[in-house]
Amino acid sequence: MQYCKMLKSLLICWNFLIISCDVYGENENTIEQQQQQRKRYNSDRHYHRRKRHPAIQEMNRMVVSRPEHLPKIDYGDSHPFDLYQNAQENTVLEILEDNSIDQNNNQERNLEDSRRNPENYYPLRIEYDFSNLHSRGTPEDEIRIKAIKEEALPYIASYYNSILSVIRNRGKIPISNDECFGYLDIPSKVSTKGVYGMDLYVFVAGFQSVAETQLCGDDFGVLAAAAPCGLDQFDRPITGFINFCLDEIPVKNGQISHENMNDLESIAIHEFAHVLGINSDSWKFFRHPITGIALTPRPFKKSVFTCVAGKKFRDIAIPSCKVLSSGVASNGMPYFEIVTPTVTQVARNQFGCQTLTGARLENQPTNPFDCFGTHWDERYFYAETLSAYYAPEADYFSALTLALLEDSGWYMANFRHAEVSPFGHGAGCDFVEKDCIEKTNIHRSKIGGVVPDYARGFFCAEPMTVKKNNEHEFIYQCDPSHTHKAGCDLVNRGEAHRLPKEGRYFGHKDYGTLIMQNADYCPIAAIDSRDCTNIHNSNRWGE
Ligand SMILES: [Zn+2]
Numbered sequence: 210m211q212y213c214k215m216l217k218s219l220l221i222c223w224n225f226l227i228i229s230c231d232v233y234g235e236n237e238n239t240i241e242q243q244q245q246q247r248k249r250y251n252s253d254r255h256y257h258r259r260k261r262h263p264a265i266q267e268m269n270r271m272v273v274s275r276p277e278h279l280p281k282i283d284y285g286d287s288h289p290f291d292l293y294q295n296a297q298e299n300t301v302l303e304i305l306e307d308n309s310i311d312q313n314n315n316q317e318r319n320l321e322d323s324r325r326n327p328e329n330y331y332p333l334r335i336e337y338d339f340s341n342l343h344s345r346g347t348p349e350d351e352i353r354i355k356a357i358k359e360e361a362l363p364y365i366a367s368y369y370n371s372i373l374s375v376i377r378n379r380g381k382i383p384i385s386n387d388e389c390f391g392y393l394d395i396p397s398k399v400s401t402k403g404v405y406g407m408d409l410y411v412f413v414a415g416f417q418s419v420a421e422t423q424l425c426g427d428d429f430g431v432l433a434a435a436a437p438c439g440l441d442q443f444d445r446p447i448t449g450f451i452n453f454c455l456d457e458i459p460v461k462n463g464q465i466s467h468e469n470m471n472d473l474e475s476i477a478i479h480e481f482a483h484v485l486g487i488n489s490d491s492w493k494f495f496r497h498p499i500t501g502i503a504l505t506p507r508p509f510k511k512s513v514f515t516c517v518a519g520k521k522f523r524d525i526a527i528p529s530c531k532v533l534s535s536g537v538a539s540n541g542m543p544y545f546e547i548v549t550p551t552v553t554q555v556a557r558n559q560f561g562c563q564t565l566t567g568a569r570l571e572n573q574p575t576n577p578f579d580c581f582g583t584h585w586d587e588r589y590f591y592a593e594t595l596s597a598y599y600a601p602e603a604d605y606f607s608a609l610t611l612a613l614l615e616d617s618g619w620y621m622a623n624f625r626h627a628e629v630s631p632f633g634h635g636a637g638c639d640f641v642e643k644d645c646i647e648k649t650n651i652h653r654s655k656i657g658g659v660v661p662d663y664a665r666g667f668f669c670a671e672p673m674t675v676k677k678n679n680e681h682e683f684i685y686q687c688d689p690s691h692t693h694k695a696g697c698d699l700v701n702r703g704e705a706h707r708l709p710k711e712g713r714y715f716g717h718k719d720y721g722t723l724i725m726q727n728a729d730y731c732p733i734a735a736i737d738s739r740d741c742t743n744i745h746n747s748n749r750w751g752e
Pocket residue numbers: 259260261479480483583584596597
């Protein structure tokens with residue numbers, strides 16, 4: 210074993226290692242002992258869980274279309290949705306006046322006339338309200354709050370300002386006394402006068418809990434959570450809420466490290482997308498980007514519905530099939546997918562599969578109240594910023610998320626800022642439609658499974674072994690970002706702790722993922738990820 214350990218640092222011995230080392234040995238440790246190890250992996254920067262807290266999901270559920278009695282946002286007389294609506298009304302009048310006019314031709318003409326004109330759109334302006342972000346009197350909190358106020362959030366505002374445009378608000382954003390469902394203290398100055406010169410107003414807080422529900426401090430270290438609050442007359446979020454779990458922002462020697470600052474900003478970018486309308490309860494509000502017609506007919510029909518995690522809920526408004534569709538994955542798990550035109554085309558281009566019907570949402574939601582899925586499915590979009598889990602080395606704000614924001618009907622996206630996510634890029638239809646692991650007999654693979662050609666470089670099948678002291682032993686291999694090396698998240702879980710049926714890809718049924726189950730239980734090289742560009746890591750693999 211010592212011999213093998215020594216050789217593990219030498220890349221040149223890769224094949225030899227797999228054949229000769231005792232990497233397939235039965236582990237003698239229980240899954241509980243291995244879970245202790247799992248905690249250690251979870252506590253580092255990798256797999257920082259972006260959990261949708263139930264209280265936040267509850268907020269999403271409470272978001273409603275703008276009530277008629279509230280003042281509308283002033284878009285002047287040039288909002289394309291208004292123009293289209295007026296054109297339609299004029300067409301009806303013309304038809305009533307002259308029966309000889311072909312109604313269909315006129316509808317097409319009007320559609321053409323009101324096609325999206327970039328000149329009507331201006332960069333999204335965001336303002337923050339920090340009146341609910343309080344220090345608990347410690348020097349660490351002062352540092353954290355300063356970092357949130359002066360670095361992270363200004364960066365987020367300029368980031369979204371550069372990638373999204375909206376029809377400009379020419380008046381004010383009215384703010385009510387109980388804006389954001391009564392959870393916040395609203396400054397009287399804001400609620401009496403409203404906010405001028407902005408398109409989105411976001412309340413920032415550092416609560417441990419709201420309404421007696423814990424928001425922070427669970428095992429997975431939720432760093433932030435966010436939700437939209439109020440909508441304009443076209444359902445675009447105009448107010449929102451973002452909460453930071455201050456204790457999850459490490460402060461050492463009076464400062465936040467560059468790495469932790471990056472994490473804070475990356476996670477805030479992700480959370481902000483939820484405010485902008487990327488969440489399970491916002492799909493029903495999506496509108497046609499040109500006409501502004503609600504894609505899901507109003508008023509919403511609510512019914513008892515079995516959500517993706519299998520639980521039935523009452524009063525679920527089901528989004529239109531123009532937005533959302535359902536299916537069953539190759540491993541038998543049900544899923545929902547976004548089927549709007551731009552999202553579908555971007556997903557097809559990402560995988561190089563022009564027959565795809567949409568982009569799949571997470572079907573193992575991080576929140577039991579998340580009905581359709583709020584994130585991109587980790588199995589297909591592991592490296593996307595809007596997947597549920599965060600790994601700093603695999604965090605790409607891709608064209609897929611921009612497409613989703615654009616297909617909401619509320620934003621025009623600047624696709625020049627899209628990053629190309631390497632995960633599954635050009636991997637073909639099989640990558641999406643077939644299993645991540647090809648089941649084999651034990652003559653081909655001792656654990657009964659190999660990575661098929663279409664999944665090579667994205668998934669892995671080299672299990673870790675567990676030493677008597679509970680330390681895992683593994684071979685470093687290229688991770689899905691292709692910039693790091695990491696161990697494969699695959700262990701012998703033991704018969705008593707087998708994964709559910711849909712997660713058993715190997716002939717040897719005891720083998721499965723240890724840490725991350727959210728990629729449909731597909732093993733990914735992400736354990737103890739090491740940056741290949743850092744010279745201090747070179748002794749890990751002898752390059
Ligand atoms: Zn999220």
